Amino acid sequence: MTSTILDRDTVPLSPPSGEDLDRLLLIRHFELTLLRLFGEGRLNGTTHTCLGQEYVPVALRPLLDDDDYVFSNHRGHGHFLARHDEPHGLLAEIMGREGALCAGVGGSQHIYHRRFLSTGVQGESMPVAAGVALSLKRAGDGGLACVHIGDGTWGEGAVYEALNLAALWRLPLLVVVEHNGIAQSTPTTAQMSGTIAARAAAFGAAHHRTDSIDLNLIRLELAEPVRRVREEGRPTVIEFVTRRVGPHSKGDDTRSAEELTRVRAADWYVRYAAAFPEVFAAADEAQRLRMARITDEVAARPPSVWRAAP
Template sequence: MSTALAPARTDERLTGVPGEPLDHRRYRRMRFIRRFEETLLQLFEEGALNGTTHACIGQEADAVAVTEHLTEGDHIFSNHRCHGHYLAHSGDALGLMAEIMGKEAGVCRGLGGSQHICAPGFKSNGVQGGIVPNAAGIALANQLSGNDAVSVVFIGDGTLGEGVVYETLNMASLWKLPLLVVCEDNRWAQSTPIAANMAGSFPGRFSAFGVPVRSVDSTDVAEISQAAGQEIAAVRAGEGPRVLLIHTYRLCHHSKSDDERPEQEIAERWLVEPLVVHGRRLSDSDRLRIDDEVETALGEVVATARALP
């Protein structure tokens, strides 16, 4: 299984050492994303960061499972909740931390901030649905070039209220573009539950354009990876666009502090979150060792980023 190309600043303590068992590597990468996001929220509380941020705590398995099937030439497009996708793709914790801090050494020289990342093989944008046509455009370019690269775009359930998504699905289906849409249904569009803002069904939104939909209701990185691998292989083989619909759950607030969901609902979801589910596959000693290694590496990242001009 190949992974996306990583920048030089990738730290193996965060992404996986050579020869590390797959279960260990997956846990390490999810733990890395989790602690990065928690650290960001802490830095905001300390007043060390400005603006806003949207964490993906609880959704780490999606990013890790999808990106481990991508190779050089593939392209990822993300949204306002992009950190996990970028870190799973690149492992560049320092570049992203510096970017969010507004430092010159950031991925986009401190100009993009939390939501707008532009890096090799990766683009994100805070405009809901706005990134979907871009993903289709790159898919079309790959198709015309005759290569087998795929374009993957991550959207949330709330994005299905944007008309440009359906215009793009129509063209992608007509032209059989090598596009995979990963819809992360975290049950809430900011503070609005799905039942209050969405008519019809999730699959129906896509099947209306003849786009196959595969649904996975799970936080298990292994189960999601199996589904993602099969869908990406089908897109790469020229079968046209497909949708991987992942029913997941956002454990944190929408951005830094806004959360109106029932406390009991959130508490129940903490019992089946990705690190708990996958962590059972590791021994206690291996899990604690990886936790310590990630914590040490991330601490060094934060210290280095703070010291940058």
């Protein structure tokens, strides 16, 4: 039930669609904007950017239906923006401005919009997603619940309980693991014994591992596993071998310069830019400008109002 593909860091990338490239770059510039705003003291609290991992939710985009649920975590801006092209609402949420998705109450890591929901406690959404998947299964319309977790999340017992339940009850649960090799500051090697594949196998859940960053290739690989989740109620763990290019939060990266150089060289942004320089540069500039406009517009809004405050 486990399949693995070879490292494709050196394999030529297939051309991305304009829409895909725009979405990837929107998320990149959204995250860079947040770090800049924090640096300028214009954001409250904290944030966790998905720099380097933007391609994961973008690759999944066409594989998910409108009626599917997506559960996200602390590092969820990319998950949201891949699902909903509403950067204004998300930025307003993070900045506490009018038009915020959740009135500014949830902030960066607590978003509920249509069928997208994020929470800030590791592993907490897995049991909830199992419950949603039970309802979807009963409805019989082929919907699934997709949960984004990280390699560090496997330290939480809730993950195992929920995976057991989902496999036992044959629930349409898609677990997307962004295995970026580091949990906050702790390398995976210092916080995980064994493998994610073996964990999935132990519960009789399917597992598929990919280290590709090629959107088209990933979709080809995942179309069948996702179809089986949907149609056969077959819980599946998709393991993306990925890299966190940025810090865990803000300026808290303790990795060595050598390691960061290696991580950055494998960044999808660098590789797509090198593979398709002209189309990439144009799209990059367009999304940078779009994000700059969005930022100016949202920053000028009045503070959000929590009308439903208890």
